[in-house]
Amino acid sequence: MFLALLPSKGIHFFIRGFHLCKQLTSPSTEDIIFKAICVNIRQKKWKFLDQVSPALTNSMVSRIFCEFQSSPLLVLELYTRVGGCKSVLDSLESSCTLICVMVKYKRYDEALGLMNELMISKGYSPSEILEALVNSSDANFSSSAVYDALVRACTQIGDTEGAYDVMKKLRIQGFRVSIYAWNNFLNHLLKIDETVRFWMVYKEMISYGYYENVNTFNLLINALCKGYKLSEGFSVFYRMLKCGIVPNVVSFNMLIDGVCRMGDLDLALELVKKMEIISNGIFKPNVVTYNCLINGYCKLGKPETAEEIMNEMIKMGIEPNERTFATLVDGYSRSECLEQAFRLCDNMVESGLIPNSVVYNTIIHWLYVEGDMNGASSVLSDMIKRCISSDQFTHSILAKGLCRSGHINEALKFHNRNIENNLVEEPFSHNILINYLCKNKNMTGAKQLLCSMFIRGIMPDLVTYGTMIDGYCKVGDTKSAVEVYMDMVKMEKNPNLVIYNSVVNGLCKEERVDVARSLVDAMKRTNIYDVVTFNTMFNGYCSTGKFEEASHLFVNMRKEGILANTVTCNILISFLCKFRLFQQAKKVVKAMVAQDLNPDFVTYTALLANLSNKSSSEEVIKMHDFMVLAGVIPDDETYKAVVSPLIKETSTEFDKVMDRF
DNA sequence: TTAGGGTTAG
Secondary structure, eight states: OGGGGOOHHHHHHHHHHHHTHHHHSOHHHHHHHHHHHHHHHHTTOHHHHHHHGGGOOHHHHHHHHHHTTTOHHHHHHHHHHHTTSHHHHTOHHHHHHHHHHHHHTTOHHHHHHHHHHHHHTSOOOHHHHHHHHHHHGGGTOOOHHHHHHHHHHHHHTTOHHHHHHHHHHHHHTTOOOOHHHHHHHHHHHHHTTOHHHHHHHHHHHHHTTOOOOHHHHHHHHHHHHHTTOHHHHHHHHHHHHHTTOOOOHHHHHHHHHHHHHTTOHHHHHHHHHHHHHHTTTSOOOOHHHHHHHHHHHHHTTOHHHHHHHHHHHHHTTOOOOHHHHHHHHHHHHHTTOHHHHHHHHHHHHHTTOOOOHHHHHHHHHHHHHHTOHHHHHHHHHHHHHTTOOOOHHHHHHHHHHHHHTTOHHHHHHHHHHHHHTTOOOSSHHHHHHHHHHHHTTOHHHHHHHHHHHHHTTOOOOHHHHHHHHHHHHHTTOHHHHHHHHHHHHHTTOOOOHHHHHHHHHHHHHTTOHHHHHHHHHHHHHTTOOOHHHHHHHHHHHHHTTOHHHHHHHHHHHHHTTOOOOHHHHHHHHHHHHHTTOHHHHHHHHHHHHHTTOOOOHHHHHHHHHHHHTTOOHHHHHHHHHHHHHTTOOOOHHHIIIIIGGGOSSOOOHHHHHHHHO
16 A cells, blocks of 8 residues: 555665575565555556566566456556566466466457467467466466467468467367367368368367267368368268258358359259258358359359349349459459449448459459550559558559550569568469560579578468479470479478469470370379370370370270360361361361361461461451451461461451451 | 468460
8 A cells, every 4th residue: 555655766765675586585574565566557557567567577567467367458558557567578477378268268369469469479389378278277277278378379480380389289178179260270271271170170070979069060161162072061961961050151152152163043042042941940051151142153154144143133222242242343344344342442432342452463364465555554543642551563554554465564663662661472473474474485584583482481382382393394495394393292282273383284285195195094094184184195295296195095084084175176277287188178177167166266377377378368267257256356466477468459347347346 | 170362384
């Protein structure tokens, strides 16, 4: 009591004595000091606490936190006020006491914030924090929820191994890791695309005798749907029902989203209808359900139908949110209806929602795709004017926009500025620049960029390695491609189908077709191959004159369940044209149209460029008309070089088509 | 716990 009344001089004297209290004072004196501090805190006399805080010992801070544990906000205020003292900042003991208080009173955000602070700013490992938390449990206010929070804090900052380590140590020390912690860890693995590990950890969890709850089942459905294993997703859904666990709206939404991503919107609509029936009217479609349908229709190229779904949703009393509009803006943009996308932005504002970075990024991206540099710059200016923060997507879109319009040096300068300002955290924009450098056959520049990633602590991903390997293969430098491949394997990255296809292409380009064939055989044995693998091999055989093998491969393609696509036909047409077998090539074009395979500008160039050599003007124009009637939009360069000079006085079908535009 | 935007192959 009397200490509270001491004048400021007295306080300084008290602090000097307090520094030495551990050595010089008896326990009863410490008790007196403790009580004095508590009285001042109860009376909200913060000045006193501010003055004594530099001298507070860790045990004293913990004691004060315990005393006020029933008022978590007051404890947090105390923590902030004593935080100026280095010994307290570094004290794991005091911080963990505070964390336990926060968790006990369900102040999870604050508890997670403190844990993050301990790990990121103060450099404590999750294991050290765990040990301190276990010790805090002596103070009788620790619970398994604290350990759940620690696992969550680890996953929140991306420390996968830290989170797993905490769960492992808890198990060894005889604590039962809660199902919530397992679910959180499984969810984290899904978010970082560690699907293989996801299933391993799930099996591990089951092996310890845990039973799945509704969230675990939802995670399993999510993992399967994301991997396009829909039928297995439905199996888990039925297993869930069999176990007596009632699915919730999230379970349904995940299945509906999976079905939408597979493009089966009819089934998705049926599921939406069944949602209420299966759940006995408990669950009704919500905004997420409708957004999944809207996204499904947009990705199918039907933004108008998607907008009708939104209108239906509004009629049902469900308000669209930012994601609804952002999805529709993207849907209209990718269907080349930017005017409609702008209209949706206006509708969004009329609905009281502010277009966010996702909407701006989408519009800027598609303006660049259209080649409207001025439009993209103007929308970017508007974004800056309205203080909408740019993000990693914005940087990638701008970098690609600059590259696309041939301004690679400007893109590199822009990227370097972002790097210097610590705005680049992921490999995405690097991948874009590396790709453009590779396309320009500047492998030295691409390699420099790859090296700079390591210096900046940005780990290359599979796309980075794949792009480099492909770049080297295309310039015929298989030796360097193999070096990158080995580096990739050293970094524990497993090559994917795209990378294997690049290597097959590299080997074919070097005319090592037999080695390529061995690789393709190995790929087939592991079931990793697709139409690109076949096309690459087919092209390799054709260009090296191995016609028998090419023909054999072409015949076997369908037998092995691979359907020919436009590229397959283009390779065949190019091959026929090289040998001036134009009638046969035309037959292939007709077969393409009959099978709904659209001949494209490559088909056009293959036929016209080869025909123009040693053919009459009449033949060239006839072929041009034939292609246009087959639905091809001619390649601009080929048209100008080959056809245009011949039709000064003759109006062709192409001109008639162009007039209609 | 679920929904939106940017990268790679022939």
